[in-house]
Amino acid sequence: MDAELEREFDRVVGAEQRIEPRDWMPDGYRKTLIRQIAQHAHSEIIGMQPEANWISRAPSLRRKAILLAKVQDEAGHGLYLYAATETLGADREDLTRKLVEGRQKYSSIFNYPTLNFADVGVIGWLVDGAAIVNQVPLCRTSYGPYARAMIRICKEESFHQRQGYELLMTMMRGTEAQRRMVQDAVDRWWWPSLMMFGPPDAESSNTAQSMAWRIKRHTNDELRQKFVDMTVPQADALGVTLPDPELRWNADRGHHDFGEIDWTEFWQVVGGNGPCSRQRIEHRRAAHDDGAWVREAAAAYAHRQTDREAIA
Ligand SMILES: [Fe+2]
Ligand SMILES: [Fe+2]
Numbered sequence: 001m002d003a004e005l006e007r008e009f010d011r012v013v014g015a016e017q018r019i020e021p022r023d024w025m026p027d028g029y030r031k032t033l034i035r036q037i038a039q040h041a042h043s044e045i046i047g048m049q050p051e052a053n054w055i056s057r058a059p060s061l062r063r064k065a066i067l068l069a070k071v072q073d074e075a076g077h078g079l080y081l082y083a084a085t086e087t088l089g090a091d092r093e094d095l096t097r098k099l100v101e102g103r104q105k106y107s108s109i110f111n112y113p114t115l116n117f118a119d120v121g122v123i124g125w126l127v128d129g130a131a132i133v134n135q136v137p138l139c140r141t142s143y144g145p146y147a148r149a150m151i152r153i154c155k156e157e158s159f160h161q162r163q164g165y166e167l168l169m170t171m172m173r174g175t176e177a178q179r180r181m182v183q184d185a186v187d188r189w190w191w192p193s194l195m196m197f198g199p200p201d202a203e204s205s206n207t208a209q210s211m212a213w214r215i216k217r218h219t220n221d222e223l224r225q226k227f228v229d230m231t232v233p234q235a236d237a238l239g240v241t242l243p244d245p246e247l248r249w250n251a252d253r254g255h256h257d258f259g260e261i262d263w264t265e266f267w268q269v270v271g272g273n274g275p276c277s278r279q280r281i282e283h284r285r286a287a288h289d290d291g292a293w294v295r296e297a298a299a300a301y302a303h304r305q306t307d308r309e310a311i312a
Contacts, residue, residue: 111274124164
């Protein structure tokens with residue numbers, strides 16, 4: 001029986017069709033997806049913090065409105081993704097507990113501080129830009145609810161990327177001090193952005209299986225290269241220097257060569273020792289505790305509605 005189900009699963013995946021919640025799936029596939037989608041959801045929610053830091057200090061009403069909308073989008077992304085994990089049988093309360101107890105990860109990029117307002121622009125340009133490169137292929141991932149959530153998320157991410165770039169363009173046309181702020185932010189965020197694609201292929205233990213299941217469509221190094229090639233001309237247009245002396249066009253490869261990433265730093269941050277790691281988790285824990293009354297009230301309300309329906 002199981003062999004037959006497995007053959008059907010392989011056929012669906014091989015034919016580029018979607019696996020849906022009620023379909024049979026291998027245990028490992030379900031576990032991998034729950035882990036990946038939960039990490040992704042956590043990243044969206046934790047990712048609200050570094051930028052929210054600037055909402056109250058945005059330099060104009062227009063910038064405040066844009067930033068508010070963007071941070072709110074990220075909350076929505078978290079919501080779609082947590083809902084996608086629920087279709088796999090995961091429990092949201094349990095995932096949140098795992099996050100605040102440090103048993104599940106989120107993207108290490110959000111453990112870096114946002115020191116000036118140009119960081120908001122650079123996060124939009126580089127961090128949301130890298131997220132797009134990572135996530136566009138996920139619109140074709142083999143699990144239906146995840147793929148569908150990603151289509152909507154990617155549309156919003158492209159707005160995030162453009163608002164960041166437009167903010168930086170505006171600052172680059174401003175004063176010398178503003179240009180210095182942009183360059184400083186680029187210097188600090190460039191390398192962590194490259195780390196967003198994960199460890200090099202040779203050290204990425206989950207890649208091969210995820211590619212076979214068509215959860216993942218490209219390797220970490222392929223996506224990283226794509227991001228570099230896409231970003232270099234944008235940096236030129238902006239008039240900033242990417243902080244890598246080894247970055248240059250390689251005509252033979254048809255790609256840009258770039259310097260070695262500091263993997264020691266990467267593993268440090270992934271291991272929970274980033275500059276803001278503790279602060280991010282503490283904040284998330286406090287926000288979750290403060291929201292307990294909202295969850296209780298919503299549950300009580302939902303309960304009463306079902307009671308009423310039962311009487312009617
Ligand atoms: Fe997002
Ligand atoms: Fe975003």
